[in-house]
Amino acid sequence: MNEIPIEFWFEFASTYSYVGIERLPTFSAPFVLRPFLLGPVFAAQGLSDSPFNVYPVKGRYMRRDMERLCAEAEIPFRWPSVFPRGSLLATRIAIAHDSEPWLLDFCRRVYRANFAEDRAIDRAEVIQEIAEELHLPFAALRASAERPETKQALREQTARASELGIFGAPTLRVGDELFWGSDRMDHALRFWTRQGAMPARG
């Protein structure tokens, strides 16, 4: 039995990460959450904004694609009035607590706030409301997010994303293989299941 977990790299502003994380509770492989920030990853590619804003025709398509995907999967979705939305506090909380059993629930609530309820997840009050819904101690979470080592850990994880060749989110990592997009989750799972049976890198 393969026990190496699949890494799920995500960012709270990413629409397809929302679709991806909604599938994780039914995922048939162990996984670990790898929060990071897309902004510096895009900047490393020479992009000053989300590709969906840099290329509006792609952005319009993505919005419709999200509507259809979420309708099919019965995931609530409403286009947020701000895109992409800053998520520094939520991301720092996530990385400071990346082994906690409540983290997946916390992340899903943050995504729903952003993409189903159009709430300003860049505001501490909204993150506080989410924490309270989950009976998590917001003051302690906020303090952990503000620690220098947390800030540094997020900077390092984001730099690591670029080093690994990650350029968007969600990205699933299985060994040295990357699978980009919520539509590659099944592929990543199949790869995880039969690791070693894939073709050599060309």
Next chain:
Amino acid sequence: MNEIPIEFWFEFASTYSYVGIERLPTFSAPFVLRPFLLGPVFAAQGLSDSPFNVYPVKGRYMRRDMERLCAEAEIPFRWPSVFPRGSLLATRIAIAHDSEPWLLDFCRRVYRANFAEDRAIDRAEVIQEIAEELHLPFAALRASAERPETKQALREQTARASELGIFGAPTLRVGDELFWGSDRMDHALRFWTRQGAMPARG
């Protein structure tokens, strides 16, 4: 029974169009082939080259993703020594004969030449070899490709792609809905099957 065909918009230089077209023979919906050129479509987005060249980290990922997808689907694949490869003659032949029963076979052979055999599909000799393998009269095909109305038809089809909101290939079109990428073919099929049951545009 829904009889409106799904439009398959493709370009011969597009890797994922190759994956897509390889699936078309088993596609459970009627389809029509819509050849166009990505170059002008990318230019309309401000891109001077394939996004996979403009963003090399994405290009490296795509190459590996293609290897894995093709291995899984048992589609022969070898990275072409030139990417993207010009395909003006083949595309003009395709648009001049877009209702011919042999067109799908012709297109599949052109894709295999480019992405499995690393042959220079931008050279007339290679297109001639492909035509001869299929017992098609190359001289007549070439003459049809050179007609001013064929050239104009391709310009118009390419402009139409941009007008429709197409920004990459393959794109499947079902009514007014676009589905981008070989990984959206199942989604397009489901949409085609239950047309009218999808959410309103947001």
